[in-house]
Each structure stands twice: as structure tokens, then as C-alpha cells.
Amino acid sequence: MIKREEIYARACGSLVGGVDSPVRAWKSVGGTPIFIDSAAGAVLRDTEGAEYRDYVSSWGPMILGHASPDVVRAVSEAAARSSSYGAPCVGEVELAEMIKGRFPSIDLIRFVSSGTEATMTALRLARGCTGRDRIVKFAGNYHGHNDGLLVSAGSGALTHGVPTSPGITAASARDTIVARFNSMDSVRRIFEESGGEIAAVIVEPWAGNMGLVPPAPGFLEGLREITRERGALLIFDEVITGFRVPEGGVQNVVGVAPDITCLGKIIGGGLPVGALGGRAGLMERLSPIGPVYQAGTLSGNPLAMASGIATLKSLTESAYDRLERAASRLERGFKSAAGRAGLPIAISRLGSVLGMFFSESVPSDLESVQATRGDLYPGFFHGMLERGDYFAPSAFEAMFVSAAHTDEIIDATVANSEAVFAKLANSL
Numbered sequence: 001m002i003k004r005e006e007i008y009a010r011a012c013g014s015l016v017g018g019v020d021s022p023v024r025a026w027k028s029v030g031g032t033p034i035f036i037d038s039a040a041g042a043v044l045r046d047t048e049g050a051e052y053r054d055y056v057s058s059w060g061p062m063i064l065g066h067a068s069p070d071v072v073r074a075v076s077e078a079a080a081r082s083s084s085y086g087a088p089c090v091g092e093v094e095l096a097e098m099i100k101g102r103f104p105s106i107d108l109i110r111f112v113s114s115g116t117e118a119t120m121t122a123l124r125l126a127r128g129c130t131g132r133d134r135i136v137k138f139a140g141n142y143h144g145h146n147d148g149l150l151v152s153a154g155s156g157a158l159t160h161g162v163p164t165s166p167g168i169t170a171a172s173a174r175d176t177i178v179a180r181f182n183s184m185d186s187v188r189r190i191f192e193e194s195g196g197e198i199a200a201v202i203v204e205p206w207a208g209n210m211g212l213v214p215p216a217p218g219f220l221e222g223l224r225e226i227t228r229e230r231g232a233l234l235i236f237d238e239v240i241t242g243f244r245v246p247e248g249g250v251q252n253v254v255g256v257a258p259d260i261t262c263l264g265k266i267i268g269g270g271l272p273v274g275a276l277g278g279r280a281g282l283m284e285r286l287s288p289i290g291p292v293y294q295a296g297t298l299s300g301n302p303l304a305m306a307s308g309i310a311t312l313k314s315l316t317e318s319a320y321d322r323l324e325r326a327a328s329r330l331e332r333g334f335k336s337a338a339g340r341a342g343l344p345i346a347i348s349r350l351g352s353v354l355g356m357f358f359s360e361s362v363p364s365d366l367e368s369v370q371a372t373r374g375d376l377y378p379g380f381f382h383g384m385l386e387r388g389d390y391f392a393p394s395a396f397e398a399m400f401v402s403a404a405h406t407d408e409i410i411d412a413t414v415a416n417s418e419a420v421f422a423k424l425a426n427s428l
């Protein structure tokens with residue numbers, strides 16, 4: 001047994017902030033982060049032996065639950081055949097074919113090792129294909145930590161109050177134009193001013209890095225129309241939403257086909273992976289066929305491919321039914337518990353990913369997210385944690401359930417929320 005204070009102090013002696021990704025340091029909610037020793041199904045176990053019902057799910061990849069037997073078996077068998085070859089393997093082809101089978105907008109794929117690499121490559125491809133420099137992104141959207149996109153970014157950048165990071169050159173920032181999520185007026189104004197310079201618009205079709213904010217009716221269709229009219233590419237960052245819904249991705253739910261789709265998280269089942277895909281004519285501009293260079297030592301890693309294949313194979317209709325049952329039960333339970341406590345909350349949900357806001361209604365953009373009572377979030381986080389429920393240590397993240405979240409797991413969490421919501425309501 002290792003006390004969290006002890007291991008965190010040790011970690012701070014070797015890792016920046018004691019962590020390898022900022023949001024894990026709990027800076028915005030306070031307290032000493034727990035260190036995880038193991039996990040199985042919907043439950044985490046920390047180094048002190050305490051158990052928690054997990055609603056972070058490694059930020060999305062663990063959609064089946066932790067240590068899913070099929071995934072463990074697939075990764076173990078792959079590891080016994082070596083963990084990396086630096087040469088093509090059959091698993092890359094199999095996983096690519098599985099993804100193509102669910103995304104009609106994708107003819108060809110390139111695997112990389114993170115969502116950041118996927119979006120970074122997508123931008124380079126868009127610029128390489130159009131000969132244009134500028135990119136439009138949306139305030140509060142997060143696409144990983146590449147320079148051009150760490151401007152008015154969500155997730156950890158927003159959590160730590162540095163949406164536009166130091167170290168980004170003026171040129172990078174100049175080439176990134178920030179629009180308001182769900183505002184076609186803001187996008188039209190940008191195209192009126194700079195349309196001929198814009199290589200691409202990149203968007204999280206459901207924004208999962210400022211809480212979970214849905215697209216307004218017609219917003220995604222509007223982006224498709226204006227980019228097509230003005231010769232810019234449309235990039236959907238589906239790193240969170242890809243395979244989170246039974247339809248595959250948001251693009252299949254709304255019927256809007258982007259030019260490039262970025263994926264990650266679930267397609268690797270918890271191992272490092274990212275991917276970008278699109279029409280053959282576009283993707284073939286990437287090296288080795290085309291001139292736009294991209295490469296990676298561990299791209300298409302055999303263990304990550306085995307994990308992704310096993311995960312997608314296990315995402316059956318009955319798995320999605322379990323996911324829907326768990327997520328809708330949590331949504332209903334939180335709403336009724338908060339209602340009984342007299343605490344205004346608003347919940348958004350896309351399949352098995354949810355957002356919760358301390359407000360009367362679901363916000364539509366970053367400005368309205370920041371107008372919600374985010375100050376109540378630390379009380380929610382710690383109140384639930386001490387009762388055995390682990391949520392994101394940031395108000396600007398989403399909640400995830402897995403196929404391992406049974407009715408009993410969800411009902412225990414909802415029961416715990418009664419007291420937590422009541423305490424928050426009394427603090428108003």
C-alpha cells in the first residue's frame with residue numbers, strides 16, 4: 001500500500017507537476033491526485049487499496065470497461081510476438097478495414113500514435129492540398145497540443161486558464177483563426193475577411209472539451225456548405241466521438257461527410273493510437289504516394305492494433321445497448337437527484353458520453369460554458385470521490401460510462417449524488 005501523498009511527492013521529484021498530462025494533477029479541483037494501481041470493469045483501485053466507480057474511462061478509450069478479457073488476451077498474444085516491428089503488419093490492415101466499414105467518408109487511413117498527431121497531420125495535409133495557410137478552429141475545442149491548435153483551446157488548456165499557450169509563435173497563432181462554436185455568423189465573417197487563405201475548418205462535431213456541448217441544428221451542415229463553397233477542407237475531430245455511438249461517428253448521425261476525420265482513443269482500446277482518414281484523392285497526397293510528409297516509429301504498432309481490433313469486435317449491438325442503458329440511467333438519476341436537491345443542473349449526452357453543467361440549460365459555446373457555476377465543480381468532484389465515484393478532475397471535461405457499468409454501479413453513483421447535490425444546493 002502506498003499513500004497518495006507519498007507517491008505524489010516522489011512523482012513531483014521526477015515528473016513535471018508529478019504527472020504526464022496536466023489535467024491529472026487536480027490543480028483545478030485541489031487535493032492530492034490518487035495513483036491507480038489496477039482497474040477491472042467499471043472499477044479503479046488506487047495504491048491505497050480504495051476502489052472507485054470510474055467515469056473518466058481513461059478519457060474515453062475504455063468503452064468496454066477496464067481489462068476486458070478479449071482485449072487483454074489480444075494484447076498479450078501480440079506482445080508475445082514482439083511489441084513493435086517498424087514494418088507493416090496485418091493488424092494495421094485489419095483495423096483500417098474495420099474503421100472504413102463504419103465510416104463511409106473514409107477511403108484511406110493513416111495510423112499515428114495519438115490524437116494530437118492525427119489532427120496535426122490533418123492540418124498539414126489540408127495546407128499541402130490547398131496551398132493555403134490559415135485554419136479555423138472553435139473557442140473551447142481541443143484537438144491535442146500541436147502549436148497551431150493550442151489557441152483558445154479547451155480541456156486542460158482551459159482548465160489551467162491558459163487556452164493559448166506561451167511558446168506558440170506569432171506566425172502559428174496568426175494562421176489560426178478562432179470562431180465561436182455553433183455560430184455560423186462568426187464563420188461567415190471569417191470567410192468574408194480571409195476566405196481565400198483558409199485551408200480548413202477543424203471542429204469537434206460534439207465539443208467534448210468544455211464539458212459536452214452539442215452542435216446546434218444546422219451548424220455542421222453550415223460548415224460543410226461554406227467550406228465546399230470556398231474551397232476549404234472540413235475536418236471532423238472525432239477522437240472522442242468515434243465509435244462512442246453505434247452509428248460509428250457523429251458524421252453518420254447527422255449525415256455530414258467531412259473531408260478528413262481524425263480518430264483516437266476507442267480505436268486503440270487504451271493503447272497509444274490516432275488515425276486520420278478521408279477520400280483517396282486527398283489522403284494519397286500523404287507520403288509515400290504524395291509530397292506531404294508524415295511518419296512515426298510506432299505508427300500502426302502491433303499491440304495497439306490488436307487492442308483496437310479486439311475492442312471494435314466487442315462493440316456489438318448488445319454492448320451498445322448496455323452503454324445506452326447505463327448512460328441514460330445516469331442521466332435520469334442525476335437529473336432527478338439534483339431536482340430533489342433544488343440544484344439547477346443541465347445534462348447533455350451523446351450515446352455514452354455525457355456533460356453536466358451547473359446551469360438551467362446546456363450551454364452552446366465557450367462563453368456560455370464559462371457563465372455556468374463551474375465554481376461548484378470541485379465540491380461535486382470531491383463529494384463524489386469520497387463516496388467512491390471518480391469523475392474528471394476538471395469542469396471542462398466529459399463523463400464516460402462503459403459497457404461494464406451495470407445498473408447497480410450506476411444506482412450507487414446516483415445514490416451518492418443525492419447528498420452531494422444537496423450540499424451544493426445549500427451553498428448557493
Ligand code: KE4
Nearest residue numbers: 021059114115116142143144155237239240
Ligand atoms: P491525444 O493526443 O491526447 O491522444 O488526443 C488529443 C485530442 C484530440 N482531439 C480531441 C477531441 C481530444 O479530446 C483529445 C484529447 N482529449 C483529452 C481529454 N479531453 C485527453 C486527456 C488529457 O489531455 O490528459
